[in-house]
Amino acid sequence: xxxxxxxxxxLIGGIIILSYNFISCQKKQSQMEWKYIDFDQIPEEKNSNDxxxxxxxxxxxxxxxxxxxxNKNIFFLxxxxxxxxxxxxxxxxIYATYDFGDTWHKTxxxxxxxxxxxxxxxxxxxxxxxxxxxxxxWKSAIYSSEDLGKTWKEELxxxxxxxxxxxxxxxxxxxxxxxxxxxxxxxxxxxxxxYTEDGGKNWKKINFNGQFNSVGxxxxxxxxxxxxxxxxxxxxxxxxFNLKTEQKKTLKTWNIPEDMKLMDxxxxxxxxxxxxxxxxxxxxxxxxxxxxxxxxxxxxxxxxYFLATYGDLYYGLVFDQPFxxxxxxxxxxxxxxxxxxxxxxxxxxxxxxxxxxxxxxMQASLFRREDEHLGRGNRFCIAHPFFNQRTxx
Numbered sequence: 001x002x003x004x005x006x007x008x009x010x011l012i013g014g015i016i017i018l019s020y021n022f023i024s025c026q027k028k029q030s031q032m033e034w035k036y037i038d039f040d041q042i043p044e045e046k047n048s049n050d051x052x053x054x055x056x057x058x059x060x061x062x063x064x065x066x067x068x069x070x071n072k073n074i075f076f077l078x079x080x081x082x083x084x085x086x087x088x089x090x091x092x093x094i095y096a097t098y099d100f101g102d103t104w105h106k107t108x109x110x111x112x113x114x115x116x117x118x119x120x121x122x123x124x125x126x127x128x129x130x131x132x133x134x135x136x137x138w139k140s141a142i143y144s145s146e147d148l149g150k151t152w153k154e155e156l157x158x159x160x161x162x163x164x165x166x167x168x169x170x171x172x173x174x175x176x177x178x179x180x181x182x183x184x185x186x187x188x189x190x191x192x193x194x195y196t197e198d199g200g201k202n203w204k205k206i207n208f209n210g211q212f213n214s215v216g217x218x219x220x221x222x223x224x225x226x227x228x229x230x231x232x233x234x235x236x237x238x239x240x241f242n243l244k245t246e247q248k249k250t251l252k253t254w255n256i257p258e259d260m261k262l263m264d265x266x267x268x269x270x271x272x273x274x275x276x277x278x279x280x281x282x283x284x285x286x287x288x289x290x291x292x293x294x295x296x297x298x299x300x301x302x303x304x305y306f307l308a309t310y311g312d313l314y315y316g317l318v319f320d321q322p323f324x325x326x327x328x329x330x331x332x333x334x335x336x337x338x339x340x341x342x343x344x345x346x347x348x349x350x351x352x353x354x355x356x357x358x359x360x361x362m363q364a365s366l367f368r369r370e371d372e373h374l375g376r377g378n379r380f381c382i383a384h385p386f387f388n389q390r391t392x393x
């Protein structure tokens with residue numbers, strides 16, 4: 001082969017190689033795996049005659065308040081059947097799936113909204129707000145299921161004008177309720193706490209510390225035994241409160257930066273360690289931190305990182321508009337992975353659930369061209385990172 005021909009072949013080959021590398025560099029390789037669930041394809045929804053929602057996609061009609069996981073494959077969407085109306089004009093809805101979202105089963109527990117749910121062992125409990133307006137007509141009910149939501153039994157109904165805002169369980173028999181009621185004579189809200197150790201047959205009112213309440217702060221306390229709960233007082237004191245004797249004692253005290261305030265007290269779902277979550281006192285800041293009580297360790301997180309923990313794994317969604325970023329760390333915050341979710345729009349005011357090793361359950365809108373085969377409108381999504389990807393600082 002002449003020198004000119006060799007040079008020509010070499011140049012053409014180089015151009016082809018460079019072109020291939022340029023194209024492959026332009027195609028972003030996602031670090032996430034996704035499952036998209038189209039409510040339009042669920043038989044009950046597909047056969048609906050509602051023209052408004054058939055245009056805007058059937059998932060939009062529901063106002064889901066909470067996503068409850070039993071495990072990775074079995075989870076529940078809790079809410080009501082019409083986001084355009086108020087609680088006393090809606091029907092409560094529980095959408096259940098037992099196969100990672102492949103099939104769905106819908107249940108209603110009457111008028112109102114399913115606000116919250118939890119498990120106590122194998123038994124499932126949900127909180128239904130039956131009437132929201134007016135305050136003097138507030139009513140709540142707690143239902144239980146022993147077959148993962150296939151059948152339900154009413155456990156408790158509040159008095160009219162009282163709203164159950166939270167429920168904390170040690171077991172099926174031992175429970176703690178937070179109840180809010182409105183007093184019209186002085187236009188104020190009063191909190192009441194009740195405790196049962198016989199499965200709800202008898203209830204005792206508890207004079208809890210008035211420095212905290214459960215509104216907007218669901219993890220305000222955790223059970224330590226069948227008769228004691230733990231909570232944080234004065235921002236840096238771990239208090240044990242005895243529900244039978246109403247005695248309290250300070251177990252630990254620690255120091256944190258003065259500009260941080262208490263958010264929640266939780267147990268890590270994997271290690272069961274007690275973790276206190278903090279955020280900045282300044283409304284202009286998005287700082288957050290974790291304090292491990294037994295280790296006496298304070299872990300400052302990057303700005304805007306309000307995360308779930310699972311042992312050494314930290315993960316969660318960061319809302320940096322207009323898109324969001326999924327972040328995770330497998331070494332307790334020393335190094336981080338980030339995935340810019342520029343192919344879905346995630347709604348910050350709609351519920352999300354974090355479960356196990358990095359799974360996130362949420363609602364999102366798809367808008368990438370390559371996803372057009374999935375159809376229009378919103379989807380219920382399950383996202384999970386590939387943990388073997390290289391970690392970025």
